[in-house]
Amino acid sequence: MLEEIEFVKPEDIEARSMELIEKELDGRTWPEPEALVIKRCIHTSADFDYADQLYFSPGAVSRALKLLKDGAHIITDTKMAAAGINKKRLAALGGQVHCFMDDPEVAREAKERGITRSAVCMERGSQIPGTPIFAIGNAPTALIRLYELLREGKVHPGLIIGVPVGFVNVVESKELIIRTDAACIVARGRKGGSNIAAAICNALIYQCK
Amino acid sequence: MLEEIEFVKPEDIEARSMELIEKELDGRTWPEPEALVIKRCIHTSADFDYADQLYFSPGAVSRALKLLKDGAHIITDTKMAAAGINKKRLAALGGQVHCFMDDPEVAREAKERGITRSAVCMERGSQIPGTPIFAIGNAPTALIRLYELLREGKVHPGLIIGVPVGFVNVVESKELIIRTDAACIVARGRKGGSNIAAAICNALIYQCK
Numbered sequence: 046m047l048e049e050i051e052f053v054k055p056e057d058i059e060a061r062s063m064e065l066i067e068k069e070l071d072g073r074t075w076p077e078p079e080a081l082v083i084k085r086c087i088h089t090s091a092d093f094d095y096a097d098q099l100y101f102s103p104g105a106v107s108r109a110l111k112l113l114k115d116g117a118h119i120i121t122d123t124k125m126a127a128a129g130i131n132k133k134r135l136a137a138l139g140g141q142v143h144c145f146m147d148d149p150e151v152a153r154e155a156k157e158r159g160i161t162r163s164a165v166c167m168e169r170g171s172q173i174p175g176t177p178i179f180a181i182g183n184a185p186t187a188l189i190r191l192y193e194l195l196r197e198g199k200v201h202p203g204l205i206i207g208v209p210v211g212f213v214n215v216v217e218s219k220e221l222i223i224r225t226d227a228a229c230i231v232a233r234g235r236k237g238g239s240n241i242a243a244a245i246c247n248a249l250i251y252q253c254k
Numbered sequence: 255m256l257e258e259i260e261f262v263k264p265e266d267i268e269a270r271s272m273e274l275i276e277k278e279l280d281g282r283t284w285p286e287p288e289a290l291v292i293k294r295c296i297h298t299s300a301d302f303d304y305a306d307q308l309y310f311s312p313g314a315v316s317r318a319l320k321l322l323k324d325g326a327h328i329i330t331d332t333k334m335a336a337a338g339i340n341k342k343r344l345a346a347l348g349g350q351v352h353c354f355m356d357d358p359e360v361a362r363e364a365k366e367r368g369i370t371r372s373a374v375c376m377e378r379g380s381q382i383p384g385t386p387i388f389a390i391g392n393a394p395t396a397l398i399r400l401y402e403l404l405r406e407g408k409v410h411p412g413l414i415i416g417v418p419v420g421f422v423n424v425v426e427s428k429e430l431i432i433r434t435d436a437a438c439i440v441a442r443g444r445k446g447g448s449n450i451a452a453a454i455c456n457a458l459i460y461q462c463k
Contacts, residue, residue: 049429091444
């Protein structure tokens with residue numbers, strides 16, 4: 046049975062995967078910076094739906110690359126995305142990852158106000174100085190709170206990565222963000238997740254040479 | 255635009271999601287312990303493919319629940335899965351999560367032997383006493399190394415959660431594990447990931463009241 050396994054050197058596995066993804070995309074093309082984001086989402090999920098569902102606001106990727114090269118921080122609503130983002134490479138650019146989900150004060154405040162912890166985390170994130178990137182992989186309520194803060198002029202994100210996953214208000218919250226003026230990368234529809242949020246962050250970070 | 259958002263209390267979001275998933279499964283049924291695993295995978299991915307692709311070896315779930323109630327540890331090949339597993343609830347049962355991916359010794363040994371860090375992690379995991387659960391969400395090479403260790407009688411897993419994602423040896427490595435005598439839960443095909451590994455662990459942990 047082991048003979049069905051093809052030996053591929055560890056350092057070659059990713060390149061081989063990307064070749065196979067490219068082949069299956071069957072000639073579909075995007076500008077290189079967007080293509081690298083789309084292919085990394087497919088690589089992390091084996092789900093080709095991302096080729097159709099990823100929305101990029103005009104200039105979003107080039108703006109994100111410039112910000113990351115200038116040391117932009119990343120704020121995320123999920124510990125899994127925080128674990129998956131390449132923090133060493135981000136730190137080399139001068140950035141850090143922030144996730145406030147484990148802060149007991151956030152939990153207390155969310156309970157008191159009857160809102161989600163993710164929504165409170167966005168308020169905390171809005172206080173990070175500079176022009177940070179918000180990477181939302183879990184909670185539509187985080188995107189909805191970001192939308193409200195944007196309207197109130199209380200948050201100035203450099204980019205919103207809007208890829209929560211699920212069934213309650215997920216589709217709607219993503220469309221809300223697309224309709225704002227904020228630069229965004231959004232996985233339309235129900236799909237997304239922490240893995241997709243981390244994959245998009247990493248696809249951007251790896252383009253900052 | 256905000257008027258399209260339906261207000262759902264934070265504590266009700268998961269139950270509402272599960273209702274919607276159930277509705278869309280349109281009468282398909284499984285024994286309750288397996289159904290809870292399948293539905294949590296769909297909840298975490300919005301991907302109904304898991305209803306078709308999840309394979310349970312006979313008695314795998316009931317065995318896993320017994321082990322977890324007895325304090326079984328969980329070993330995973332991915333930091334994202336480690337971040338996503340409910341460690342507080344696991345600790346209440348007496349278990350811990352182990353992930354060796356960040357150990358510099360693992361990186362050194364993997365490089366020296368020309369194998370993946372994930373494969374070395376499985377060897378480390380095989381030294382954990384008791385009957386642990388292996389949750390593989392990233393690397394097919396981890397599953398392949400587990401298969402070899404099983405054949406050599408060098409590892410005694412209580413359950414293997416085999417849900418790596420990707421394009422190189424992923425499908426084959428999962429079929430290898432299914433053909434062993436080990437209790438397993440496997441996402442057949444290319445799909446899976448850290449989020450699915452964590453979701454399956456949590457679906458099991460939450461059944462241990």
